[in-house]
Amino acid sequence: MARTQEDRKADTRRRLLDAAAELFARAGFHAVSADAVADAADRTSGSVYAHFGGKEGLLLALLDDWEAGISEQMRAVLAPDHGRLQPDRVHTLWDAFAASTATGRTPDGLLLEHELWLHAARSPELGPAVATRYAAGREAMGRHFATWDARPTDPAPADLAPGELGTLVLALLLGLEMQRRLDPDAVPDRIAVEGLRRLLDSPVKATFDPAFDPQSDR
Amino acid sequence: MARTQEDRKADTRRRLLDAAAELFARAGFHAVSADAVADAADRTSGSVYAHFGGKEGLLLALLDDWEAGISEQMRAVLAPDHGRLQPDRVHTLWDAFAASTATGRTPDGLLLEHELWLHAARSPELGPAVATRYAAGREAMGRHFATWDARPTDPAPADLAPGELGTLVLALLLGLEMQRRLDPDAVPDRIAVEGLRRLLDSPVKATFDPAFDPQSDR
DNA sequence: GTCTATACAAAGATAGAC
DNA sequence: GTCTATCTTTGTATAGAC
Helix, strand or coil: CCHHHHHHHHHHHHHHHHHHHHHHHHHCCCCCCHHHHHHHCCCCHHHHHHHHCCHHHHHHHHHHHCCCHHHHHHHHHHCCCCCCCCCCHHHHHHHHHHHHCCCCCCCCHHHHHHHHHHHHHHCCCHHHHHHHHHHHHHHHHHHHHHHHCCCCCCCCCCCCCHHHHHHHHHHHHHHHHHHHHHCHHHCCHHHHHHHHHHHHCCHHHHHCCHHHCCCCCC | CCHHHHHHHHHHHHHHHHHHHHHHHHHCCCCCCHHHHHHHCCCCHHHHHHHHCCHHHHHHHHHHHCCCHHHHHHHHHHCCCCCCCCCCHHHHHHHHHHHHCCCCCCCCHHHHHHHHHHHHHHCCCHHHHHHHHHHHHHHHHHHHHHHHCCCCCCCCCCCCCHHHHHHHHHHHHHHHHHHHHHCHHHCCHHHHHHHHHHHHCCHHHHHCCHHHCCCCCC
16 A cells, blocks of 8 residues: 555654653653654654654644644533533533643643743744643633623623633643642642632622622612 | 851852853753853852752752742742832732743743752652742742731631632742743733732622622621 | 664763862 | 863764665
Protein backbone atom coordinates (compact mmCIF):
# COMPACT_ATOMS: atom_id res chain seq x y z
CA MET A 1 0.00 0.00 0.00
CA ALA A 2 1.06 3.54 -0.59
CA ARG A 3 -0.13 4.46 2.84
CA THR A 4 2.67 2.62 4.56
CA GLN A 5 5.33 5.27 4.43
CA GLU A 6 2.92 8.07 5.06
CA ASP A 7 1.63 6.25 8.07
CA ARG A 8 5.11 5.75 9.34
CA LYS A 9 5.82 9.43 9.01
CA ALA A 10 2.69 10.43 10.85
CA ASP A 11 3.36 7.77 13.42
CA THR A 12 6.85 9.06 14.05
CA ARG A 13 5.58 12.58 14.44
CA ARG A 14 2.99 11.47 16.94
CA ARG A 15 5.42 9.33 18.90
CA LEU A 16 7.85 12.20 19.14
CA LEU A 17 5.17 14.60 20.29
CA ASP A 18 3.83 12.21 22.90
CA ALA A 19 7.27 11.47 24.22
CA ALA A 20 8.15 15.15 24.32
CA ALA A 21 4.98 16.02 26.19
CA GLU A 22 5.68 13.46 28.84
CA LEU A 23 9.38 14.17 29.25
CA PHE A 24 9.03 17.94 29.17
CA ALA A 25 6.35 17.74 31.81
CA ARG A 26 8.29 15.37 34.02
CA ALA A 27 11.75 16.86 33.91
CA GLY A 28 11.36 20.23 32.28
CA PHE A 29 12.18 21.40 28.79
CA HIS A 30 15.79 22.30 29.42
CA ALA A 31 16.55 19.13 31.30
CA VAL A 32 15.53 16.95 28.37
CA SER A 33 17.72 16.48 25.34
CA ALA A 34 16.44 15.98 21.84
CA ASP A 35 18.14 12.63 22.01
CA ALA A 36 16.17 11.64 25.08
CA VAL A 37 12.92 12.47 23.35
CA ALA A 38 13.90 10.44 20.31
CA ASP A 39 14.91 7.49 22.46
CA ALA A 40 11.62 7.53 24.31
CA ALA A 41 9.86 7.51 20.95
CA ASP A 42 12.01 4.65 19.64
CA ARG A 43 13.55 6.92 17.05
CA THR A 44 16.80 8.81 16.72
CA SER A 45 17.61 12.45 17.22
CA GLY A 46 17.84 12.91 13.48
CA SER A 47 14.12 12.44 13.14
CA VAL A 48 13.53 15.27 15.57
CA TYR A 49 15.36 17.63 13.28
CA ALA A 50 13.72 16.23 10.17
CA HIS A 51 10.27 16.79 11.61
CA PHE A 52 10.59 19.84 13.80
CA GLY A 53 13.91 21.44 13.00
CA GLY A 54 15.10 21.14 16.55
CA LYS A 55 14.05 20.97 20.14
CA GLU A 56 12.42 24.39 20.18
CA GLY A 57 10.35 23.43 17.17
CA LEU A 58 9.16 20.44 19.13
CA LEU A 59 7.82 22.75 21.79
CA LEU A 60 6.16 24.90 19.18
CA ALA A 61 4.54 21.90 17.57
CA LEU A 62 3.42 20.70 20.95
CA LEU A 63 1.52 23.90 21.33
CA ASP A 64 0.09 23.72 17.84
CA ASP A 65 -0.93 20.16 18.48
CA TRP A 66 -2.98 21.44 21.35
CA GLU A 67 -4.75 23.99 19.28
CA ALA A 68 -8.02 23.22 20.88
CA GLY A 69 -6.17 23.49 24.14
CA ILE A 70 -7.81 24.69 27.28
CA SER A 71 -10.88 25.56 25.31
CA GLU A 72 -11.64 22.00 24.35
CA GLN A 73 -10.61 20.69 27.73
CA MET A 74 -12.93 23.09 29.46
CA ARG A 75 -15.68 22.32 27.02
CA ALA A 76 -15.42 18.68 27.93
CA VAL A 77 -15.28 19.42 31.62
CA LEU A 78 -18.28 21.66 31.44
CA ALA A 79 -20.29 19.53 29.08
CA PRO A 80 -23.89 19.24 30.26
CA ASP A 81 -23.75 15.48 30.19
CA HIS A 82 -20.63 15.11 32.27
CA GLY A 83 -21.46 11.67 33.53
CA ARG A 84 -23.98 12.59 36.15
CA LEU A 85 -26.81 14.95 36.61
CA GLN A 86 -24.84 17.68 38.31
CA PRO A 87 -25.98 17.94 41.88
CA ASP A 88 -23.55 20.81 42.18
CA ARG A 89 -22.02 22.17 39.02
CA VAL A 90 -19.34 24.11 40.85
CA HIS A 91 -18.17 21.00 42.62
CA THR A 92 -18.15 19.12 39.34
CA LEU A 93 -16.04 21.83 37.77
CA TRP A 94 -13.44 21.62 40.50
CA ASP A 95 -13.39 17.82 40.52
CA ALA A 96 -12.78 17.70 36.81
CA PHE A 97 -10.08 20.31 36.89
CA ALA A 98 -8.37 18.72 39.86
CA ALA A 99 -8.49 15.31 38.22
CA SER A 100 -7.02 16.59 34.98
CA THR A 101 -3.92 17.75 36.81
CA ALA A 102 -3.60 14.83 39.19
CA THR A 103 -0.09 13.57 39.80
CA GLY A 104 -1.03 10.09 38.77
CA ARG A 105 -1.58 10.95 35.15
CA THR A 106 1.33 10.20 32.89
CA PRO A 107 1.76 13.46 31.05
CA ASP A 108 1.48 15.88 33.90
CA GLY A 109 -0.65 18.58 32.43
CA LEU A 110 -0.12 21.24 35.01
CA LEU A 111 3.67 21.15 34.91
CA LEU A 112 3.72 21.18 31.13
CA GLU A 113 1.30 24.05 31.19
CA HIS A 114 3.64 26.04 33.39
CA GLU A 115 6.61 25.02 31.32
CA LEU A 116 4.86 26.41 28.27
CA TRP A 117 3.75 29.50 30.11
CA LEU A 118 7.25 30.27 31.28
CA HIS A 119 8.62 30.05 27.77
CA ALA A 120 5.73 32.01 26.36
CA ALA A 121 6.18 34.77 28.91
CA ARG A 122 9.67 35.36 27.58
CA SER A 123 9.24 34.62 23.91
CA PRO A 124 7.82 37.18 21.50
CA GLU A 125 6.95 34.30 19.23
CA LEU A 126 5.34 31.89 21.66
CA GLY A 127 3.70 34.56 23.77
CA PRO A 128 0.84 35.57 21.49
CA ALA A 129 0.10 31.98 20.57
CA VAL A 130 -0.28 30.88 24.16
CA ALA A 131 -2.18 34.04 25.00
CA THR A 132 -4.69 33.12 22.32
CA ARG A 133 -5.17 29.74 23.90
CA TYR A 134 -5.85 31.26 27.28
CA ALA A 135 -8.30 33.69 25.74
CA ALA A 136 -10.13 30.83 24.09
CA GLY A 137 -10.34 29.03 27.42
CA ARG A 138 -11.69 32.08 29.16
CA GLU A 139 -14.33 32.64 26.53
CA ALA A 140 -15.40 29.03 26.45
CA MET A 141 -15.81 28.96 30.19
CA GLY A 142 -17.56 32.28 30.26
CA ARG A 143 -20.02 31.29 27.58
CA HIS A 144 -20.80 28.17 29.45
CA PHE A 145 -21.36 29.91 32.74
CA ALA A 146 -23.75 32.24 31.00
CA THR A 147 -25.97 29.25 30.25
CA TRP A 148 -25.99 27.95 33.78
CA ASP A 149 -28.89 30.03 34.76
CA ALA A 150 -30.40 33.37 34.17
CA ARG A 151 -31.45 34.07 37.67
CA PRO A 152 -34.01 36.63 38.64
CA THR A 153 -31.18 38.40 40.45
CA ASP A 154 -29.53 39.26 37.15
CA PRO A 155 -27.97 41.52 36.06
CA ALA A 156 -25.00 40.65 38.24
CA PRO A 157 -23.99 43.16 40.90
CA ALA A 158 -21.10 44.40 38.85
CA ASP A 159 -21.81 43.27 35.34
CA LEU A 160 -19.06 41.12 33.94
CA ALA A 161 -18.90 39.94 30.37
CA PRO A 162 -18.78 36.14 30.03
CA GLY A 163 -15.10 36.23 29.11
CA GLU A 164 -14.34 38.38 32.12
CA LEU A 165 -15.96 35.95 34.46
CA GLY A 166 -13.96 33.24 32.72
CA THR A 167 -10.80 35.21 33.45
CA LEU A 168 -11.52 35.19 37.15
CA VAL A 169 -12.46 31.53 37.29
CA LEU A 170 -9.43 30.48 35.27
CA ALA A 171 -7.21 32.56 37.52
CA LEU A 172 -8.58 30.95 40.64
CA LEU A 173 -8.23 27.46 39.21
CA LEU A 174 -4.62 28.05 38.15
CA GLY A 175 -3.66 29.65 41.44
CA LEU A 176 -5.28 26.95 43.51
CA GLU A 177 -3.52 24.23 41.58
CA MET A 178 -0.20 25.96 42.06
CA GLN A 179 -0.64 25.87 45.77
CA ARG A 180 -2.09 22.40 45.84
CA ARG A 181 0.84 21.07 43.88
CA LEU A 182 3.28 22.10 46.57
CA ASP A 183 1.05 21.03 49.42
CA PRO A 184 -2.10 19.06 48.68
CA ASP A 185 -3.44 19.67 52.16
CA ALA A 186 -3.26 23.40 51.64
CA VAL A 187 -6.21 23.39 49.28
CA PRO A 188 -8.98 21.10 50.46
CA ASP A 189 -11.85 20.69 48.05
CA ARG A 190 -14.10 22.55 50.40
CA ILE A 191 -12.07 25.75 50.08
CA ALA A 192 -11.77 25.53 46.33
CA VAL A 193 -15.48 25.02 45.89
CA GLU A 194 -16.26 27.90 48.22
CA GLY A 195 -13.96 30.16 46.22
CA LEU A 196 -15.58 29.20 42.94
CA ARG A 197 -18.98 29.80 44.44
CA ARG A 198 -17.99 33.26 45.54
CA LEU A 199 -16.90 34.09 42.03
CA LEU A 200 -19.80 32.48 40.26
CA ASP A 201 -22.77 32.81 42.50
CA SER A 202 -24.78 35.89 42.41
CA PRO A 203 -24.14 37.12 45.94
CA VAL A 204 -27.74 37.41 46.88
CA LYS A 205 -28.74 33.86 46.28
CA ALA A 206 -25.87 32.44 48.30
CA THR A 207 -26.82 33.83 51.64
CA PHE A 208 -30.39 34.94 51.64
CA ASP A 209 -33.34 32.75 52.03
CA PRO A 210 -35.69 33.96 49.31
CA ALA A 211 -38.37 34.23 51.89
CA PHE A 212 -36.42 37.07 53.45
CA ASP A 213 -35.76 38.90 50.24
CA PRO A 214 -37.87 42.00 50.31
CA GLN A 215 -37.76 42.38 46.54
CA SER A 216 -38.99 38.96 45.62
CA ASP A 217 -42.58 38.18 44.92
CA ARG A 218 -43.72 41.67 45.30
CA MET B 1 40.86 46.34 59.81
CA ALA B 2 39.89 42.75 60.33
CA ARG B 3 36.51 43.42 58.78
CA THR B 4 37.91 43.89 55.32
CA GLN B 5 38.03 40.29 54.22
CA GLU B 6 34.81 39.37 55.93
CA ASP B 7 33.14 42.26 54.21
CA ARG B 8 34.49 41.18 50.90
CA LYS B 9 33.15 37.71 51.45
CA ALA B 10 29.74 38.94 52.38
CA ASP B 11 29.84 41.37 49.51
CA THR B 12 30.66 38.66 47.02
CA ARG B 13 27.87 36.52 48.32
CA ARG B 14 25.41 39.34 47.97
CA ARG B 15 26.60 40.30 44.51
CA LEU B 16 26.25 36.74 43.34
CA LEU B 17 22.78 36.42 44.76
CA ASP B 18 21.62 39.68 43.24
CA ALA B 19 23.05 38.82 39.87
CA ALA B 20 21.51 35.36 39.99
CA ALA B 21 18.10 36.70 40.90
CA GLU B 22 18.10 39.05 37.98
CA LEU B 23 19.49 36.65 35.42
CA PHE B 24 17.39 33.69 36.50
CA ALA B 25 14.30 35.85 36.28
CA ARG B 26 15.17 37.29 32.90
CA ALA B 27 16.38 34.25 31.04
CA GLY B 28 15.44 31.30 33.20
CA PHE B 29 17.54 29.10 35.44
CA HIS B 30 18.66 26.64 32.81
CA ALA B 31 19.51 29.30 30.28
CA VAL B 32 21.99 30.98 32.61
CA SER B 33 25.42 29.53 33.25
CA ALA B 34 27.23 29.80 36.53
CA ASP B 35 29.82 31.70 34.58
CA ALA B 36 27.28 34.26 33.45
CA VAL B 37 26.16 34.85 37.02
CA ALA B 38 29.73 35.30 38.16
CA ASP B 39 30.47 37.70 35.33
CA ALA B 40 27.45 39.83 36.14
CA ALA B 41 28.67 39.96 39.72
CA ASP B 42 32.21 40.86 38.68
CA ARG B 43 33.53 37.62 40.01
CA THR B 44 34.50 34.29 38.53
CA SER B 45 32.70 31.00 38.41
CA GLY B 46 34.99 29.62 41.06
CA SER B 47 33.42 31.86 43.65
CA VAL B 48 30.02 30.41 42.87
CA TYR B 49 31.24 26.98 43.83
CA ALA B 50 33.10 28.26 46.87
CA HIS B 51 29.98 29.94 48.21
CA PHE B 52 27.14 27.78 47.07
CA GLY B 53 28.64 24.54 45.86
CA GLY B 54 27.17 24.98 42.41
CA LYS B 55 24.38 26.49 40.44
CA GLU B 56 21.66 24.57 42.19
CA GLY B 57 22.97 25.76 45.53
CA LEU B 58 22.62 29.27 44.23
CA LEU B 59 18.94 28.69 43.66
CA LEU B 60 18.58 27.20 47.12
CA ALA B 61 20.31 30.15 48.70
CA LEU B 62 18.16 32.48 46.70
CA LEU B 63 15.16 30.93 48.35
CA ASP B 64 16.72 31.04 51.79
CA ASP B 65 17.64 34.63 51.22
CA TRP B 66 13.98 35.29 50.73
CA GLU B 67 13.03 33.66 53.97
CA ALA B 68 10.60 36.38 54.76
CA GLY B 69 9.32 35.89 51.27
CA ILE B 70 5.75 36.44 50.29
CA SER B 71 4.87 36.92 53.91
CA GLU B 72 6.95 40.06 54.30
CA GLN B 73 6.01 41.33 50.90
CA MET B 74 2.34 40.95 51.65
CA ARG B 75 2.79 42.48 55.04
CA ALA B 76 4.26 45.55 53.41
CA VAL B 77 1.55 45.67 50.80
CA LEU B 78 -1.17 45.35 53.36
CA ALA B 79 0.37 47.62 55.95
CA PRO B 80 -2.24 49.99 57.36
CA ASP B 81 -0.15 53.00 56.49
CA HIS B 82 0.38 52.15 52.88
CA GLY B 83 0.86 55.70 51.74
CA ARG B 84 -2.68 56.82 51.71
CA LEU B 85 -5.79 56.41 53.68
CA GLN B 86 -7.23 53.52 51.74
CA PRO B 87 -10.29 54.68 49.91
CA ASP B 88 -10.64 51.13 48.74
CA ARG B 89 -8.44 48.54 50.34
CA VAL B 90 -9.17 45.94 47.70
CA HIS B 91 -8.03 48.27 44.98
CA THR B 92 -4.90 49.10 46.94
CA LEU B 93 -4.13 45.42 47.32
CA TRP B 94 -4.37 44.85 43.60
CA ASP B 95 -2.36 47.93 42.73
CA ALA B 96 0.45 46.91 45.01
CA PHE B 97 0.52 43.36 43.77
CA ALA B 98 0.39 44.44 40.16
CA ALA B 99 3.17 46.95 40.70
CA SER B 100 5.39 44.40 42.42
CA THR B 101 5.32 42.25 39.32
CA ALA B 102 5.48 45.02 36.76
CA THR B 103 7.68 44.38 33.76
CA GLY B 104 9.68 47.49 34.44
CA ARG B 105 11.25 46.22 37.62
CA THR B 106 14.73 44.89 37.22
CA PRO B 107 14.47 41.53 38.91
CA ASP B 108 11.19 40.35 37.51
CA GLY B 109 9.55 38.92 40.54
CA LEU B 110 6.78 37.00 38.88
CA LEU B 111 8.99 35.09 36.48
CA LEU B 112 11.47 34.21 39.20
CA GLU B 113 8.59 33.10 41.35
CA HIS B 114 7.43 30.73 38.65
CA GLU B 115 10.96 29.58 38.02
CA LEU B 116 11.23 28.68 41.66
CA TRP B 117 7.80 27.11 41.72
CA LEU B 118 8.57 24.90 38.75
CA HIS B 119 11.72 23.60 40.38
CA ALA B 120 10.00 23.19 43.71
CA ALA B 121 7.16 21.24 42.16
CA ARG B 122 9.66 18.64 41.00
CA SER B 123 12.17 18.65 43.80
CA PRO B 124 11.60 16.77 47.05
CA GLU B 125 14.12 19.11 48.63
CA LEU B 126 12.90 22.46 47.38
CA GLY B 127 9.23 21.57 47.47
CA PRO B 128 8.58 21.72 51.20
CA ALA B 129 10.64 24.89 51.59
CA VAL B 130 8.68 26.76 48.98
CA ALA B 131 5.44 25.32 50.28
CA THR B 132 6.25 26.80 53.66
CA ARG B 133 6.74 30.20 52.09
CA TYR B 134 3.38 30.02 50.40
CA ALA B 135 1.74 28.98 53.62
CA ALA B 136 3.29 31.93 55.39
CA GLY B 137 1.96 34.25 52.72
CA ARG B 138 -1.52 32.82 52.98
CA GLU B 139 -1.56 33.16 56.73
CA ALA B 140 -0.21 36.68 56.71
CA MET B 141 -2.83 37.77 54.22
CA GLY B 142 -5.58 35.97 56.03
CA ARG B 143 -4.70 37.46 59.37
CA HIS B 144 -4.69 40.86 57.83
CA PHE B 145 -8.05 40.43 56.17
CA ALA B 146 -9.46 39.41 59.49
CA THR B 147 -8.63 42.85 60.85
CA TRP B 148 -10.24 44.71 57.98
CA ASP B 149 -13.59 44.73 59.60
CA ALA B 150 -15.77 42.67 61.79
CA ARG B 151 -19.00 43.42 60.10
CA PRO B 152 -22.38 42.78 61.62
CA THR B 153 -22.86 40.26 58.83
CA ASP B 154 -20.24 37.97 60.34
CA PRO B 155 -19.83 35.07 60.61
CA ALA B 156 -19.18 34.69 56.90
CA PRO B 157 -21.71 32.72 54.86
CA ALA B 158 -19.43 29.72 54.72
CA ASP B 159 -16.96 30.24 57.49
CA LEU B 160 -13.41 30.26 56.23
CA ALA B 161 -10.39 30.38 58.48
CA PRO B 162 -8.12 33.36 57.80
CA GLY B 163 -5.53 31.20 56.10
CA GLU B 164 -8.19 29.66 53.91
CA LEU B 165 -9.34 33.03 52.71
CA GLY B 166 -5.67 33.84 52.09
CA THR B 167 -5.44 30.71 49.96
CA LEU B 168 -8.24 31.92 47.72
CA VAL B 169 -6.92 35.46 47.40
CA LEU B 170 -3.37 34.30 46.70
CA ALA B 171 -4.70 31.92 44.08
CA LEU B 172 -6.64 34.63 42.33
CA LEU B 173 -3.68 37.02 42.39
CA LEU B 174 -1.31 34.42 40.96
CA GLY B 175 -3.74 33.32 38.28
CA LEU B 176 -4.58 36.84 37.23
CA GLU B 177 -0.92 37.75 36.92
CA MET B 178 -0.29 34.68 34.81
CA GLN B 179 -2.91 35.80 32.35
CA ARG B 180 -1.93 39.43 32.48
CA ARG B 181 1.65 38.55 31.72
CA LEU B 182 0.72 37.01 28.41
CA ASP B 183 -1.80 39.69 27.54
CA PRO B 184 -2.03 42.79 29.69
CA ASP B 185 -5.35 43.76 28.16
CA ALA B 186 -6.88 40.48 29.22
CA VAL B 187 -6.96 41.52 32.86
CA PRO B 188 -8.07 45.11 33.29
CA ASP B 189 -7.88 46.41 36.81
CA ARG B 190 -11.64 46.57 36.96
CA ILE B 191 -11.97 42.81 36.58
CA ALA B 192 -9.26 42.01 39.08
CA VAL B 193 -10.76 44.27 41.69
CA GLU B 194 -14.19 42.81 41.12
CA GLY B 195 -12.80 39.32 41.58
CA LEU B 196 -11.08 40.23 44.80
CA ARG B 197 -14.26 41.83 46.05
CA ARG B 198 -16.24 38.72 45.37
CA LEU B 199 -13.80 36.68 47.40
CA LEU B 200 -13.42 39.13 50.22
CA ASP B 201 -16.69 40.88 50.59
CA SER B 202 -19.36 39.42 52.62
CA PRO B 203 -21.95 38.81 49.92
CA VAL B 204 -24.75 40.62 51.63
CA LYS B 205 -23.05 43.93 51.93
CA ALA B 206 -22.06 44.01 48.30
CA THR B 207 -25.48 44.06 46.75
CA PHE B 208 -28.02 45.07 49.30
CA ASP B 209 -28.71 48.51 50.47
CA PRO B 210 -28.83 48.12 54.25
CA ALA B 211 -32.12 49.94 54.20
CA PHE B 212 -33.62 46.97 52.44
CA ASP B 213 -32.12 44.37 54.73
CA PRO B 214 -34.92 42.98 56.80
CA GLN B 215 -32.56 41.73 59.49
CA SER B 216 -30.71 44.96 60.14
CA ASP B 217 -31.57 47.26 62.98
CA ARG B 218 -34.31 45.17 64.24
C1' DG C 1 12.29 9.89 6.08
C1' DT C 2 15.23 7.64 8.95
C1' DC C 3 19.52 6.06 10.68
C1' DT C 4 24.72 6.18 11.99
C1' DA C 5 28.54 8.78 12.91
C1' DT C 6 30.58 12.81 14.07
C1' DA C 7 31.79 17.79 14.36
C1' DC C 8 31.29 21.64 17.30
C1' DA C 9 30.00 24.38 21.22
C1' DA C 10 28.81 25.10 25.90
C1' DA C 11 28.40 24.40 30.60
C1' DG C 12 29.39 22.08 35.12
C1' DA C 13 32.87 21.28 37.93
C1' DT C 14 37.77 20.83 39.82
C1' DA C 15 42.99 21.67 40.73
C1' DG C 16 46.34 24.47 42.14
C1' DA C 17 48.51 29.15 42.53
C1' DC C 18 48.16 33.37 45.11
C1' DG D 1 38.42 33.21 49.38
C1' DT D 2 39.36 34.13 44.89
C1' DC D 3 41.28 33.59 40.41
C1' DT D 4 43.24 31.11 36.17
C1' DA D 5 43.38 27.22 33.57
C1' DT D 6 41.59 22.99 32.35
C1' DC D 7 39.15 18.53 32.33
C1' DT D 8 34.94 16.15 31.28
C1' DT D 9 30.45 15.59 29.99
C1' DT D 10 26.57 16.61 27.53
C1' DG D 11 23.78 18.37 24.01
C1' DT D 12 22.81 20.67 19.48
C1' DA D 13 23.17 20.13 14.95
C1' DT D 14 24.85 18.35 10.44
C1' DA D 15 26.63 15.03 6.72
C1' DG D 16 26.01 11.21 4.23
C1' DA D 17 24.43 6.27 3.63
C1' DC D 18 20.30 3.55 2.97
